[in-house]
Amino acid sequence: MVEQFETATRSVRMDQRAPAPRKEVNCPVWIDRRDGSPLMNCTAVNLSRTGVKLAIAPNIALPDQFVVRFTPAGDLAMVCKVVWSRDGAVGLRFIGRVGDNAPAIG
Numbered sequence: 001m002v003e004q005f006e007t008a009t010r011s012v013r014m015d016q017r018a019p020a021p022r023k024e025v026n027c028p029v030w031i032d033r034r035d036g037s038p039l040m041n042c043t044a045v046n047l048s049r050t051g052v053k054l055a056i057a058p059n060i061a062l063p064d065q066f067v068v069r070f071t072p073a074g075d076l077a078m079v080c081k082v083v084w085s086r087d088g089a090v091g092l093r094f095i096g097r098v099g100d101n102a103p104a105i106g
Helices: 002-011
Strands: 023-032 040-047 051-055 065-069 077-086 089-097
Touching: 023 051, 051 077
Parallel strands: none
Antiparallel strands: 023 040, 023 065, 040 051, 051 089, 065 077, 077 089
């Protein structure tokens, strides 16, 4: 997944008209609320340099900010902020990479 993430953020076609072009990835990721609760499995639907769209179970309450792990061990993890949420999907903006002086959550 680390290679997929780095490839996706580098190789997105620049002729796409979206402000941050997206690449379909449809791969497993894990939500880490950073509150001691278990990791939550979900699917990264698409990915860009600035964020990710996740498919989640309906009616799941998420905090405004949390960490998305792109590997189960968290070798690649991004602090994210919720931009929109509806019908079992959530759009997130990357705030920083965990371990790269990312902002604190909460």
